[in-house]
Amino acid sequence: MVDGPCRECTARKKGGSWRLTGVKSFVSDAAAADWLVVVAQDEAAGCRAFFLVDARQAGMQVEVLAWRDVTRQMCDVRLQGAAAELLAVEDGVLWPWLRDRILVALATENAAGAQQVMELTVDYAKERLAFGRPIGSYQAIKHSLADMLGQIECSNVAALHAAWALSGEAPQSAQAAAMAKAYTADAYVAVAQRSIQIFGAIGFTWEMKNHLYVKRARANAELFGSARAQRARVIDMIGKKAA
Numbered sequence: 001m002v003d004g005p006c007r008e009c010t011a012r013k014k015g016g017s018w019r020l021t022g023v024k025s026f027v028s029d030a031a032a033a034d035w036l037v038v039v040a041q042d043e044a045a046g047c048r049a050f051f052l053v054d055a056r057q058a059g060m061q062v063e064v065l066a067w068r069d070v071t072r073q074m075c076d077v078r079l080q081g082a083a084a085e086l087l088a089v090e091d092g093v094l095w096p097w098l099r100d101r102i103l104v105a106l107a108t109e110n111a112a113g114a115q116q117v118m119e120l121t122v123d124y125a126k127e128r129l130a131f132g133r134p135i136g137s138y139q140a141i142k143h144s145l146a147d148m149l150g151q152i153e154c155s156n157v158a159a160l161h162a163a164w165a166l167s168g169e170a171p172q173s174a175q176a177a178a179m180a181k182a183y184t185a186d187a188y189v190a191v192a193q194r195s196i197q198i199f200g201a202i203g204f205t206w207e208m209k210n211h212l213y214v215k216r217a218r219a220n221a222e223l224f225g226s227a228r229a230q231r232a233r234v235i236d237m238i239g240k241k242a243a
Helices: 091-127 139-167 173-204 210-222 227-242
Strands: 009-014 017-028 035-042 047-054 060-064 074-086
Touching: 009 074, 017 035, 017 047, 035 074, 047 091, 091 139, 091 173, 091 210, 139 173, 173 210, 173 227
Parallel strands: 009 035
Antiparallel strands: 009 017, 017 074, 035 047, 047 074, 060 074
């Protein structure tokens, strides 16, 4: 399996200019962008390349998608002979650099989101009364909050370690980024879902913020490779080192 963007868009050189044709799905905030970096398959060379594209030109069509995370805009981008400028960086150099930083950015967002969910849940557990006592005083709720805290602390460590590895260009930076994305994605989903359980019936309503965190967590978990896909990459990297 090829890592990263595949062949849903092709590039052809006509005279001194490049033209791109194809569709890119689930592009974040494309409708608000003036310029896009598009990965396309160079038909002549038979390899991927990166292009800078004016998002406002006639050959571009951007459609906002119905997306489960209503706080983040996702779009389909359709290119029909769109003019593009080739970026003079090899695919094997640029894509790993981008991929690892995107994964760390998502891991950081996951860790911060889970932290915010826990703080909201702790505040609610102190205020919500059941049988004359705050629900946070009951052992079952305490255990749930303690589990959430443990997952958040591990998420923070994973994200910080990956950021440190990338900042110093450490040999294990790609592995650290994949591990951080995998762990924090699972943790964010688990913490958001447990928060709704602690809130109870009101946690399912539109009036509460809980559903927004669940949707963001579930969406982040799939972006740029699920936790399962990231763990498979880690196993592959470790296997290559051992060989």
